[in-house]
Amino acid sequence: MAEAEAGADVKRGLGLFALGVYLFLYAPIVVLAALSFNESRSSATWEGFTFAWYLKLLQNAQVMQALRSSLIVAFVSTVVSTLLGTAAALAFHRHRFRRAAWLEALFALPIVVPEIVIASSLVLLYAALSLRLGLVTVVLAHVAFSVSYVVVVVRARLHGFDRTLEEAAMDLGAGPWRTLFAVTLPLCAPAILAGALLAFALSIDDYVITSFVAGVGSTTLPLQIYSMVRSGVSPEINAVSTLLLLATSLLLLAAHLLERGRPARLCAAPAGLGFALLAGPFLLGGPSAAGGERALNLYIWSNYIAPETLAKFEARHGVKVNVDLYDSNEALLAKLQAGNANYDVVCPSNYAVAILARQDLLLPLDLSALPNLAHVDPAFLDRPHDPGNRLSIPYFWGTTGIAYRKSRTGPIDSWNALWDPRFAGRILMLDDARETLGAALLLDGRGVNEEDPAALGRARQRLLAQKPLVRTYNSADFDQVLLAGDVWLAQGWSGQFAKAMDQDPDIEYVVPKEGSSFFLDSLAIPRGAPHPQLAHAFLDFVMEPEIAAEICATMRYSTPNRSARALLPAAIRDHPAIFPPADVMRRVELLEDVGEATVLYDRLWTEVKSAR
Amino acid sequence: MRGAIRIEGVGKSFGDTEAVRDVSLEVAPGEFVTLLGPSGCGKTTLLRLLAGFETPDAGRLLISGRDVAGLPPHRRPVNTVFQHYALFPHQDVAGNVAFGLRMQKRPGAEVRERVARALELVQLAGFEARRVDELSGGQKQRVALARALVLEPEVLLLDEPLAALDAKLRSQMQVELKNLQERLRMTFVFVTHDRDEALIMSDRVAVMNAGRVEQHGTPDALYDRPRTHFVADFLGMRNLLRARVEAVEGGLARLACGELRFAARDDGGYRAGEEAWVGVRPERVRLLAADAAEPGAHEGLVEDEIYLGDRTDWVVRAAGTAIVAAESARGAQPRGRGEKVRLALPPEAVLRLEDGA
Amino acid sequence: MSARRQALLLLAPAALTLLVLFALPQALMFEASLGRRSAYGGIVHEWSLANYARALEPLYLGIFARSVGLAAVTTALCLLLAWPVAWWIAFRVPQRHKSALLVLLVLPFWTSFLVRMYAWIVLLRTEGVINAALAAVGMPALDLLYNDIAVLIxxxxxxxxxxxxxxxxxxxxxxxxxxxxxxxxxxxxxRRLREVALPLTLPGIAAGGVLVFIPSLGAYLAPDLLGGAKGVYVGNLVQAQFAVARDAPFGAALSFVLALLVLVAVAAARRPLAAARAL
Structure with a gap:
């Protein structure tokens, strides 16, 4: 009796446990779906229910284009890798190969090797083959990593497969191929479907590999999402995710009903709705990259230019602008060094300009085609990374400083605040070797471009001492962490903090008295750009005072354009974070490439981060 | 020659194991031949060689006078009924039976008609639309049979088709299969490890052991005159004795098994001074009363009684050796354990057996 | 056509694809791992084992050890959570609900992992959903985010x-x-659990263990986003070599060491798998 009761308890307990695990799996899904209906752009507060983000999503050409690219890539690579993988699994099932160990390794290793390694090795390959980066290279890369997964899934199914069924078919007069199609494949259909679903999921969520091998017009949704993270995961992204999830659920529901032998009529509704959702971006989004039309291929940081601004350029020149996004100079360098990216205009930071210049990867500018350069503040011209602006024109700049919640911390004016034990657990530092070691160097009275190992060693000691006080290292959405209340002080870049200050008056930004660094992002034309004339026109276009002012007003980064600044509303023109006063400008130093010391910086930073 | 099989010196190895060694066998058109033997004896491999699922390492295979070496399974004029039926789970009964006809691209009307006839033949008319997993074991068996028969093969190969059925269904199917084969006059090659099944159904039985055919012949010839120790044992001969040949004289061989001395009719194979296996069927052992006066009869004690319904087997120990004697139910007398009896081994009942493989 | 010819024909496209798109690039990578970084982040093709020697320095060995630890704990926790759920679906749930419950297990994977990680941040942070719920019942807020627990979650x-x-x-x-x-x-x-159920599900445990352990070794998103980037794991380290330090040769060497680790792990899991197949 007691035993039976205990058994019943175990059963109930098991069910409850399973329920708990499902809750765990779906809690974040519920959150992201809820946020897609939140009136507030910030995820920190709930301000009421709205469908507005779904409407905005439909109007967001970049996100829709990225969604289209993602679906095309996922669909094509899923079909190809499912075909290849299923065929290979069948081959393994049908025949014992000699040298099987080598074959097994060839098929197993892509699952085992880290994505970043596959990514960078493919960059080497594509460069060696001079393949132009684009949708094709992305699809090939996705096929490369998903084939093995399909093989594994289908082989697992074939492992328990009754060989005599195939023999029976052959016995009844079916040749090897007809046996394959009449018996083997239909019986493996569930496994093939499972493999295809896995391949699709892998493809649609892949970031690392795609970011390395994407080229003109092949920014996928994950790339778009990652580059948008700087401004926090926007509700539009949550809306896209919710829609994708909904489409998948509907398709899976249809498959489930069909499998259960429900009438096709009943399954048609969810299946149709699911496909309609997936087809939506192709029907609604307007024309994608048009073939014969003249186009400008722009490769730029996310949130660096508004679609409205681009529309003006398109209208004026009767061209289409293809925008692809990146989130690090290194991604840009890798693309241009591989030499097969086909971009017309890129936006490297100053040190990246220097590196590209030394490798002769930038096209010398025809300054006579850039009359609007006259509007640019001479303070930003003729800098050491590009003497005489032969290769680049300044686009945006900004400072590194500390943003803080003044009601919690009181006024702050020194880097020392980030080492203040009173703020233990409420401090955010950038996850960036140059910036963190830079702050420590400045406290030591050194400069941010220090290459002396002894000085760098002392800077590391400072950072090690600081580590217990740090809540998190973050160089992506540090402003959002500050806004959400997780930290009170954050090291970071001015543009993002400027937006945060607009959202929350309790937040203040300061460039510490010890000095700091600033960055200068420029526009340049890579060698081999297919449309150099149009590229020059674009460079001149963004230097027009009205246009530069519009870009600054929409993106909140500091414009180096003197004439444009005069056109800005006072709130921006006199914003302390966007246009710091002259005394601040005197104590900031431009961040330069440190050459061989880069490796030392990385090593010291690794030591800091890996310390317990 | 349609339906004739000729196997000439066929051998097949898997790695180090020789599954079939130098087998030669002929099957006449319309004959029901059974390959009988324990598991691992090579009977299934031989069947798979005929079907074309395996290729022989040595020898020739001729079906209907044609050398089928190099012909893949789908080009051979044979069809197979598989041990576990191998019905396609993704197709209904009609789909399974029609499979081969569809492979031959027969017109739809012909397919439907022939499928219906084949199902009728196996008494499954009206089962066309049933799902395979809804069928009972016996029904699956019939579908597998219909699926193979519908193509009217020159030879039908059956790989332990009845092994998965329960005893009652099994004996019923044995009769049905045999009747069907006689009606169709089709060559059947049947594989089984069940002695009774082989004896009941076959025109001829080939007993296989360790990759070889040890003996083949009609069921009664095999039963009455097993040639080797293995065949005798496999066909259920209970009294197998290792005897010493003491003398061969006057058409008789004088044998001794321990203290038990008896005679056998000399078939020319006994050599005085050597040892030989001999076998005696229990029903040929005569059991006599303890006081019966019969020359050459041995004294013995009843050790055990095994009641088998239509007969009773007595285990009797005579001169240190246990001998089984059978009495039909009608003639059986009540005896107790430890009771004294006499038993006689008629010389014509004692069969000399070769050692075999 | 013979079965062998057919098998070769079926295998060839995938094998060729992997040779060109995986093996060949890996060979290029291996060559790179023997070179050294140029001043601009390019590769100087002068062969030496210096990068491998560097990968075995205590600093990096510590990071490898930490990654193995994280992967091991992740695997153990997954087993602890997944085993009862799998058991529940396999033996306690009516047949007609099984496939739906299995699909529900993987459905979340059709949204970006990054987006889901950010949803976790919303749940866990100081003024997040969980702390709001705690506050509603009068409990003090907890620091749930940016620690090892959050990484494990x-x-x-x-x-x-x-x-x-x-x-x-x-x-x-x-x-x-x-x-x-x-x-x-x-x-x-x-005892039924320990002596019958667990040993009999060993093949699943080994297969799942491999499938969880290997990607966990290369984990980088959860440590960065939920852990506050306060620890370095191999995934981040390799990432940084390619994407920050522009030291592709050292990154390549690190990843080949990682691949070696993975092969060891797979070999370790083969025994229970093979033993289980023999059953």
């Missing part, structure tokens, strides 16, 4: 289905009568 969240599905697959094949026999022979529920 993210890791387990990301890998759980890869443990649950193989476990379910091995349980589905399990003969229920064996459990009944064990109960019949007087084994208590706990």
């Amino acid at each position: 993210g890791q387990v969240y990301g890998e759980l289905p890869f443990m649950a599905l193989p476990l379910y697959a091995s349980m589905e094949k399990l003969d229920r009568r064996l459990l009944e026999a064990a109960a019949d022979l007087g084994a208590s529920p706990l």
Whole structure:
């Protein structure tokens, strides 16, 4: 009796446990779906229910284009890798190969090797083959990593497969191929479907590999999402995710009903709705990259230019602008060094300009085609990374400083605040070797471009001492962490903090008295750009005072354009974070490439981060 | 020659194991031949060689006078009924039976008609639309049979088709299969490890052991005159004795098994001074009363009684050796354990057996 | 056409694809791992083992050890969570609900992992959903984010289905009568679990273990986003070599060491798998 009761308890307990695990799996899904209906752009507060983000999503050409690219890539690579993988699994099932160990390794290793390694090795390959980066290279890369997964899934199914069924078919007069199609494949259909679903999921969520091998017009949704993270995961992204999830659920529901032998009529509704959702971006989004039309291929940081601004350029020149996004100079360098990216205009930071210049990867500018350069503040011209602006024109700049919640911390004016034990657990530092070691160097009275190992060693000691006080290292959405209340002080870049200050008056930004660094992002034309004339026109276009002012007003980064600044509303023109006063400008130093010391910086930073 | 099989010196190895060694066998058109033997004896491999699922390492295979070496399974004029039926789970009964006809691209009307006839033949008319997993074991068996028969093969190969059925269904199917084969006059090659099944159904039985055919012949010839120790044992001969040949004289061989001395009719194979296996069927052992006066009869004690319904087997120990004697139910007398009896081994009942493989 | 020819024809496209798109690039990578970084982040093709020697320095060995630790704990936690769920689906749920419950296990994977990690941040942070719920019942706020627990939550969240599905697959094949026999022979529920259920699901445990352990070794998103980037794992380290330090040769060497580690792990899992197949 007691035993039976205990058994019943175990059963109930098991069910409850399973329920708990499902809750765990779906809690974040519920959150992201809820946020897609939140009136507030910030995820920190709930301000009421709205469908507005779904409407905005439909109007967001970049996100829709990225969604289209993602679906095309996922669909094509899923079909190809499912075909290849299923065929290979069948081959393994049908025949014992000699040298099987080598074959097994060839098929197993892509699952085992880290994505970043596959990514960078493919960059080497594509460069060696001079393949132009684009949708094709992305699809090939996705096929490369998903084939093995399909093989594994289908082989697992074939492992328990009754060989005599195939023999029976052959016995009844079916040749090897007809046996394959009449018996083997239909019986493996569930496994093939499972493999295809896995391949699709892998493809649609892949970031690392795609970011390395994407080229003109092949920014996928994950790339778009990652580059948008700087401004926090926007509700539009949550809306896209919710829609994708909904489409998948509907398709899976249809498959489930069909499998259960429900009438096709009943399954048609969810299946149709699911496909309609997936087809939506192709029907609604307007024309994608048009073939014969003249186009400008722009490769730029996310949130660096508004679609409205681009529309003006398109209208004026009767061209289409293809925008692809990146989130690090290194991604840009890798693309241009591989030499097969086909971009017309890129936006490297100053040190990246220097590196590209030394490798002769930038096209010398025809300054006579850039009359609007006259509007640019001479303070930003003729800098050491590009003497005489032969290769680049300044686009945006900004400072590194500390943003803080003044009601919690009181006024702050020194880097020392980030080492203040009173703020233990409420401090955010950038996850960036140059910036963190830079702050420590400045406290030591050194400069941010220090290459002396002894000085760098002392800077590391400072950072090690600081580590217990740090809540998190973050160089992506540090402003959002500050806004959400997780930290009170954050090291970071001015543009993002400027937006945060607009959202929350309790937040203040300061460039510490010890000095700091600033960055200068420029526009340049890579060698081999297919449309150099149009590229020059674009460079001149963004230097027009009205246009530069519009870009600054929409993106909140500091414009180096003197004439444009005069056109800005006072709130921006006199914003302390966007246009710091002259005394601040005197104590900031431009961040330069440190050459061989880069490796030392990385090593010291690794030591800091890996310390317990 | 349609339906004739000729196997000439066929051998097949898997790695180090020789599954079939130098087998030669002929099957006449319309004959029901059974390959009988324990598991691992090579009977299934031989069947798979005929079907074309395996290729022989040595020898020739001729079906209907044609050398089928190099012909893949789908080009051979044979069809197979598989041990576990191998019905396609993704197709209904009609789909399974029609499979081969569809492979031959027969017109739809012909397919439907022939499928219906084949199902009728196996008494499954009206089962066309049933799902395979809804069928009972016996029904699956019939579908597998219909699926193979519908193509009217020159030879039908059956790989332990009845092994998965329960005893009652099994004996019923044995009769049905045999009747069907006689009606169709089709060559059947049947594989089984069940002695009774082989004896009941076959025109001829080939007993296989360790990759070889040890003996083949009609069921009664095999039963009455097993040639080797293995065949005798496999066909259920209970009294197998290792005897010493003491003398061969006057058409008789004088044998001794321990203290038990008896005679056998000399078939020319006994050599005085050597040892030989001999076998005696229990029903040929005569059991006599303890006081019966019969020359050459041995004294013995009843050790055990095994009641088998239509007969009773007595285990009797005579001169240190246990001998089984059978009495039909009608003639059986009540005896107790430890009771004294006499038993006689008629010389014509004692069969000399070769050692075999 | 012979079966062998057919098999070769079926295999060739995939094998060629992998040779060109995987093996060849890896060979290029290996060559790169023997070179050294140029001043601009290019590769100087002067061969030496210096990068491998550097990868074995204590600093980096410590990072490898830490990654192995994270992967091991993640695997153990996934097993702990997934085993009962798989068991529940395999033996307690009516047949008609099984496939739906299995699909529900993987459905979250059709949204970006990054987006789901950010949803976790919204749940866990100081003024997040969980703390709001705690505040509503009058409890003090907890620091849930940017610590090792949060990293584990993210890791387990990301890998759980890869443990649950193989476990379910091995349980589905399990003969229920064996459990009944064990109960019949007087084994208590706990002993039935330890001596019958666990050993019989060993193939699933090994397969799931490999599927969770390997990607966990290369984890970088959960440590960065949920852990506050306060620890370095191999994934981040390799990433940084390519994407920050522009030291591709050292990154390549690190990743080949990582691949070696993975092969060792797979070999370790082969024994229970092989033993289980023999059953």
